[in-house]
Amino acid sequence: MSEIVPGTADDAAAVAPLITATDEHLFGYLTGGQLAVWDAVAEHEWRAVNGVYGHPRGHVVRDGGRVVGVLVAYTGAEHLSAIDWTFAAARARLPAGVWESIGPWREETGYLFPAIPAQAFYVQNIAVAAPTRGTGLGRRLLEFAFTLGRRAGCKACHLDVNSATPAVGFYRAVGMTPLVRTEVLSLPGIAPHWRMVIGL
Numbered sequence: 001m002s003e004i005v006p007g008t009a010d011d012a013a014a015v016a017p018l019i020t021a022t023d024e025h026l027f028g029y030l031t032g033g034q035l036a037v038w039d040a041v042a043e044h045e046w047r048a049v050n051g052v053y054g055h056p057r058g059h060v061v062r063d064g065g066r067v068v069g070v071l072v073a074y075t076g077a078e079h080l081s082a083i084d085w086t087f088a089a090a091r092a093r094l095p096a097g098v099w100e101s102i103g104p105w106r107e108e109t110g111y112l113f114p115a116i117p118a119q120a121f122y123v124q125n126i127a128v129a130a131p132t133r134g135t136g137l138g139r140r141l142l143e144f145a146f147t148l149g150r151r152a153g154c155k156a157c158h159l160d161v162n163s164a165t166p167a168v169g170f171y172r173a174v175g176m177t178p179l180v181r182t183e184v185l186s187l188p189g190i191a192p193h194w195r196m197v198i199g200l
Helices: 009-021 024-030 035-047 076-081 088-093 098-112 137-151 167-173
Strands: 004-006 058-063 066-075 120-128 156-162 177-182 193-199
Touching: 004 137, 009 024, 009 035, 009 058, 009 066, 009 120, 024 035, 024 098, 035 088, 035 098, 058 137, 066 076, 066 137, 076 120, 120 137, 137 156, 137 167, 156 167, 167 193
Parallel strands: 120 156
Antiparallel strands: 004 058, 058 066, 066 120, 156 193, 177 193
């Protein structure tokens, strides 16, 4: 399997479903179960330099030219300065009315995600394609994120995860621990999320 390399705008179509897979419950809730809609959001945002999933903060793993893993991660400082959290890239390119059906719920789901300290490194999205699960690729990507965080001078790595998914066990296995539990009571279809952390 290939090395972990910086993502490019041309990876957008391949990484989009992997990004959607990082929290299918949440993205399904936002889109009324139409995950292909969030795939489109992710694709447009990946292509944009300052997009929510912008490729300048992304890395990929390819196997035979096919993207099989993705990591979107950055410092807490970049969270505030480098990302357009209005989803402008997707809003400008989605068919009329699609974003409007998502928008009202997106504001409330934001409460699931606590503030990111400026000195923390944040893993926003990490995913591997189904055929490569269990091969150690997810661990490689996460350990790569830890390395990026240390290089950036960060003291800890943070991520948010749906507490009802098996990913929690994976993060625990690499030494991450829950710090904060968040729940939005007006969103009964969304399980509580955990902020998990590890010192770097």
